[in-house]
Amino acid sequence: MEGLTLSDAEQKYYSDLFSYCDIESTKKVAANGRVLELFRAAQLPNDVVLQIMELCGATRLGYFGRSQFYIALKLVAVAQSGFPLRVESINTVKDLPLPRFVASKNEQESRHAASYSSDSENQGSYSGVIPPPPGRGQVKKGSVSHDTVQPRTSADQQEPASPVVSPQQSPPTSPHTWRKHSRHPSGGNSERPLAGPGPFWSPFGEAQSGSSAGDTVWSGHSPPPPQETWVSFADTPPTSTLLTMHPASVQDQTTVRTVASATTANEIRRQSSSYDDPWKITDEQRQYYVNQFKTIQPDLNGFIPGSAAKEFFTKSKLPILELSHIWELSDFDKDGALTLDEFCAAFHLVVARKNGYDLPEKLPESLMPKLIDLEDSADVGDQPGEVGYSGSPAEAPPSKSPSMPSLNQTWPELNQSSEDTAIVHPVPIRMTPSKIHMQEMELKRTGSDHTNPTSPLLVKPSDLSEESKINSSVKFASGNTVDGYSSSDSFTSDPEQIGNNVTHQRSHSGTSPDNTAPPPPPPRPQPSHSRSSSLDMNRTFAVTTGQQQAGVVAHPPAVPPRPQPSQAPGPVVHRPVDADGLITHTSTSPQQIPEQPNFADFSQFEVFAASNVNEEQDDEAEKHPEVLPVEKASDPASSLRVAKTDSKIEEKTAASVPANVSKGTTPLAPPPKPVRRRLKSEDELRPEVDEHTQKTGVLAAVLASQPSIPRSVGKDKKAIQASIRRNKETNTVLARLNSELQQQLKDVLEERISLEVQLEQLRPFSHL
Amino acid sequence: MAVCVAVIAKENYPLYIRSIPTENELKFHYMVHTSLDVVDEKISAMGKALVDQRELYLGLLYPTEDYKVYGYVTNSKVKFVMVVDSSNTALRDNEIRSMFRKLHNSYTDVMCNPFYNPGDRIQSRAFDSMVTSMMIQVC
Numbered sequence: 001m002e003g004l005t006l007s008d009a010e011q012k013y014y015s016d017l018f019s020y021c022d023i024e025s026t027k028k029v030a031a032n033g034r035v036l037e038l039f040r041a042a043q044l045p046n047d048v049v050l051q052i053m054e055l056c057g058a059t060r061l062g063y064f065g066r067s068q069f070y071i072a073l074k075l076v077a078v079a080q081s082g083f084p085l086r087v088e089s090i091n092t093v094k095d096l097p098l099p100r101f102v103a104s105k106n107e108q109e110s111r112h113a114a115s116y117s118s119d120s121e122n123q124g125s126y127s128g129v130i131p132p133p134p135g136r137g138q139v140k141k142g143s144v145s146h147d148t149v150q151p152r153t154s155a156d157q158q159e160p161a162s163p164v165v166s167p168q169q170s171p172p173t174s175p176h177t178w179r180k181h182s183r184h185p186s187g188g189n190s191e192r193p194l195a196g197p198g199p200f201w202s203p204f205g206e207a208q209s210g211s212s213a214g215d216t217v218w219s220g221h222s223p224p225p226p227q228e229t230w231v232s233f234a235d236t237p238p239t240s241t242l243l244t245m246h247p248a249s250v251q252d253q254t255t256v257r258t259v260a261s262a263t264t265a266n267e268i269r270r271q272s273s274s275y276d277d278p279w280k281i282t283d284e285q286r287q288y289y290v291n292q293f294k295t296i297q298p299d300l301n302g303f304i305p306g307s308a309a310k311e312f313f314t315k316s317k318l319p320i321l322e323l324s325h326i327w328e329l330s331d332f333d334k335d336g337a338l339t340l341d342e343f344c345a346a347f348h349l350v351v352a353r354k355n356g357y358d359l360p361e362k363l364p365e366s367l368m369p370k371l372i373d374l375e376d377s378a379d380v381g382d383q384p385g386e387v388g389y390s391g392s393p394a395e396a397p398p399s400k401s402p403s404m405p406s407l408n409q410t411w412p413e414l415n416q417s418s419e420d421t422a423i424v425h426p427v428p429i430r431m432t433p434s435k436i437h438m439q440e441m442e443l444k445r446t447g448s449d450h451t452n453p454t455s456p457l458l459v460k461p462s463d464l465s466e467e468s469k470i471n472s473s474v475k476f477a478s479g480n481t482v483d484g485y486s487s488s489d490s491f492t493s494d495p496e497q498i499g500n501n502v503t504h505q506r507s508h509s510g511t512s513p514d515n516t517a518p519p520p521p522p523p524r525p526q527p528s529h530s531r532s533s534s535l536d537m538n539r540t541f542a543v544t545t546g547q548q549q550a551g552v553v554a555h556p557p558a559v560p561p562r563p564q565p566s567q568a569p570g571p572v573v574h575r576p577v578d579a580d581g582l583i584t585h586t587s588t589s590p591q592q593i594p595e596q597p598n599f600a601d602f603s604q605f606e607v608f609a610a611s612n613v614n615e616e617q618d619d620e621a622e623k624h625p626e627v628l629p630v631e632k633a634s635d636p637a638s639s640l641r642v643a644k645t646d647s648k649i650e651e652k653t654a655a656s657v658p659a660n661v662s663k664g665t666t667p668l669a670p671p672p673k674p675v676r677r678r679l680k681s682e683d684e685l686r687p688e689v690d691e692h693t694q695k696t697g698v699l700a701a702v703l704a705s706q707p708s709i710p711r712s713v714g715k716d717k718k719a720i721q722a723s724i725r726r727n728k729e730t731n732t733v734l735a736r737l738n739s740e741l742q743q744q745l746k747d748v749l750e751e752r753i754s755l756e757v758q759l760e761q762l763r764p765f766s767h768l
Numbered sequence: 769m770a771v772c773v774a775v776i777a778k779e780n781y782p783l784y785i786r787s788i789p790t791e792n793e794l795k796f797h798y799m800v801h802t803s804l805d806v807v808d809e810k811i812s813a814m815g816k817a818l819v820d821q822r823e824l825y826l827g828l829l830y831p832t833e834d835y836k837v838y839g840y841v842t843n844s845k846v847k848f849v850m851v852v853d854s855s856n857t858a859l860r861d862n863e864i865r866s867m868f869r870k871l872h873n874s875y876t877d878v879m880c881n882p883f884y885n886p887g888d889r890i891q892s893r894a895f896d897s898m899v900t901s902m903m904i905q906v907c
Contacts, residue, residue, distance in 0.1 A: 306882030313883075321891055324883035328894050336880035361893065 013098050014070045021069065035069065042076045052076060279364035281348050289344040303337035309346070316350050322359060326350060329363045341368075770867065771835065772796040772851035773899050775875065775890060778844060780804055784890040786899055787851075800849045803829045803837045807847050810839070824872075825865050840868040846875070867902055874898045 021034035039049045056071035077098060078084075281289070290300070296312060297304045304312075313323050330346035331338060338346060345367035353359055772787035787796040806829040826839035831854065840848040848871050852859060878884055878892045 306880065310882035320883050324881050324891065325893055327881045327883055328877070328892055331880065334877045334880055336882065361897075 010074070010098060014073050017073060018066055018069050035072070039072070039076060042080060044076065044079050048079050052079065279348065279352070279360075280366040281344060285348065285351075286344055289347045290340065292347065293340050293343050300340050303335075303339055304343055306336045306338075309338050309343070313346065313350055316354060318350060318353055322353055323350075325359055326353065329359065330367070332363070332368065770850045770903050771853050772800065772849075773871070773902065774800040774849045775871070776800070776804060776807075776847040776849060777887060778846060783846070783888075784895070784899075786896075786903070788903055796851055799832070799835065799837060799851055803839060803849050804847070806830055806837075807839045807841060807849070811841060811845075825868055827861070838864050838868070840872070842872060842875070848872070848875075870898060870902065 017038065021038060036049075039052065042049075044052075052072050052075040055075055056068045292312075293300065293304065296308050309327070310323075313326070314320075316323075318326075326346055326349045329349060330342045332342055332345075333339075345363065348367055349359060772785070772793075774782055774786070775784040777783050782800070785797065785800060787793045807826060810826050810829075824840055824842060826841060829837045829839045829849070831837070834854055835851050836854055838850045838852065840850075842848075848868055850864070850867065850871075852864070874892075874895045875890075878890055878895050879886065881892065884890075884892070
């Protein structure tokens with residue numbers, strides 16, 4: 001490669017550019033990413049860029065050394081001037097203008113141009129502009145850049161002084177410290193916090209809006225925040241350049257700024273963009289938000305009422321319409337008050353808006369209120385990743401906001417169905433509760449306590465309806481058409497009533513001679529009962545699992561032993577047919593009674609339950625006899641359907657036994673819950689037959705191990721979430737059990753019908 | 769499946785009115801305006817009746833040859849009026865009710881927003897999107 005001769009202006013310009021790209025301060029190699037951004041900013045076609053790279057030798061070398069870089073820049077200038085790219089041309093073309101690197105944002109260009117053209121010395125420009133990260137800004141053509149190069153270099157030296165000079169306005173300390181801080185090339189931060197003077201690279205993030213191949217560093221920058229227009233709460237100079245900070249420096253800056261902001265409360269806006277996700281709140285930002293929250297509401301777990309929030313955010317001088325929209329986005333649970341998470345999200349959105357970001361249509365994933373403690377930042381970081389970038393598909397066309405070209409890169413990633421995060425929609429059932437799911441439910445629970453009562457209500461209906469079906473089948477002979485509500489009454493209230501039902505059923509028919517213990521009734525999840533039996537149990541099932549946690553905690557009701565639904569038809573079928581059958585049934589029923597005392601033998605069940613978790617259904621069936629006492633009414637049924645339904649019953653009993661076991665062992669919290677869930681799930685989750693036993697076993701084990709869960713969201717969130725998870729598992733188990741029981745019920749009903757037909761056929765003869 | 773949705777304040781001025789743009793919107797505005805009389809009539813007929821969910825929903829206010837107008841009033845005398853196309857396969861009453869329920873929920877969300885002054889026009893984007901979802905089903 002022939003030697004390159006550069007004019008003085010070119011020399012300076014190129015060295016500046018090189019320094020800009022030299023993020024590692026090696027003085028030898030320009031970072032490929034930066035260089036690529038630079039070249040893209042040159043608005044040259046990609047193939048030209050590649051050609052340039054080849055020509056300058058970087059492709060060969062694999063990196064951009066200083067000479068390669070200079071050659072490349074020269075070639076860029078050549079290309080921009082329209083000359084063909086030749087190696088010779090770098091020296092032959094005379095009077096080549098300096099390569100132009102265009103900012104996609106003219107606004108910033110003009111601003112920067114104005115800022116540092118107006119005073120080539122850098123200090124004054126700080127007043128309106130916070131130094132964007134290293135070397136950002138406009139490359140002035142020709143002499144302008146030439147001039148600016150010098151001031152910039154001088155600016156470097158003056159920088160130590162600048163912090164002192166510039167921010168004569170308010171939140172001064174933060175920018176200073178920030179700048180000072182950023183000037184130290186901290187690990188990859190070769191930024192030159194130059195405000196006015198110096199060649200500002202156009203926001204490369206914008207330039208490479210389509211390509212994130214380059215340094216993703218810039219992805220978060222950009223919005224050349226209308227800095228002059230950005231008004232902090234206290235009319236302090238816009239710190240919007242924060243947005244343009246290198247992510248690495250963000251932390252530094254924000255920490256510094258946080259300190260400063262503490263002194264100037266409400267006056268400083270933190271950066272609203274971060275590395276990957278423009279909406280992610282950095283820790284420092286979050287800390288600042290939390291501090292602000294505390295000024296309004298000292299209790300971090302409390303709420304900020306709407307009026308206080310309104311005053312607070314009105315100070316930001318955003319238009320009311322936008323504040324209204326921000327509120328809509330951030331008030332996740334629509335309760336008219338802001339929790340800490342909601343407040344942080346709102347604050348973040350305000351900051352973003354002030355920095356020029358357009359408001360999203362939906363709340364970005366990273367701003368979703370999380371139920372994780374602030375200390376648990378790891379989870380916070382995980383959350384956005386876990387749930388995916390749902391919730392912001394609408395943000396993908398923030399192309400409506402040309403000010404955020406960098407965001408365009410990141411937001412296309414965020415296109416996933418927002419089903420998971422839409423709290424207002426029925427939440428799909430999850431077998432393995434996700435964090436967000438639990439949080440949603442937590443949120444719903446905390447945000448709208450009225451949903452709590454509904455969860456037991458929702459749970460109950462299915463239980464009741466199931467019970468009603470059972471009862472109706474039981475009382476069929478008696479012509480009793482019990483509707484869901486009335487039958488539910490008997491179940492809803494107390495164990496005694498349940499016992500009444502049991503006895504009622506027992507009176508109709510004995511238990512089956514089969515001693516395979518019917519599965520114990522799943523413990524009732526909620527003490528309260530709802531009447532409606534026509535609810536979307538899937539939704540309630542999924543939604544209320546978390547709520548049930550709280551409900552369980554709050555109302556650790558005693559679980560009435562519920563007779564197995566499968567048992568009910570058995571007696572009915574037999575009764576009309578055979579008196580002997582009745583006798584046998586009744587004979588078995590007494591058996592149940594003496595066995596009943598065993599019902600309280602939860603220790604036995606606990607062991608059983610614990611061992612059930614991973615056992616096969618057959619094994620569980622074997623243990624049914626132990627459980628049988630618990631399920632008195634189930635005996636008759638099981639005796640009837642020995643052939644086909646026994647296994648199911650056994651599964652059921654096994655399943656319910658663990659439930660009962662756990663129920664007994666944890667009298668305070670869960671006892672009612674498993675039963676309720678089982679009932680509830682019976683209605684809705686029929687197809688899930690296979691996993692009943694396993695589920696119930698799991699359920700029992702889970703319940704057995706559950707400690708009483710503190711109700712308050714703020715405490716032991718992890719315990720709550722864990723218990724929520726467990727409860728969900730038990731829920732699914734119970735759901736399967738429910739479906740199994742439904743199947744059994746159907747079978748029994750069929751038998752009954754066939755038997756009645758036979759009876760009809762026989763009856764005429766009997767009269768003879 | 770609405771072709772026009774309107775939210776009328778207690779004092780009978782519109783807080784929000786939106787129609788499918790294809791149609792002559794003025795016609796819908798007139799229809800909504802005339803329906804206010806019917807609404808008032810129904811409200812007064814109710815008298816001091818208990819205000820439960822059932823009675824919040826006023827039902828079909830009046831039919832025209834092309835459209836049907838349904839009404840719903842909240843406890844605070846804010847009225848929702850919905851114009852649906854008669855040519856649509858007859859919308860079940862339940863569907864209309866559910867649409868009004870959604871409207872009501874969205875309206876309360878708007879109310880909860882501290883930045884919303886009661887009596888202002890409703891400019892909430894969430895409300896808009898909800899109404900759009902209701903109207904888009906028609907097309």
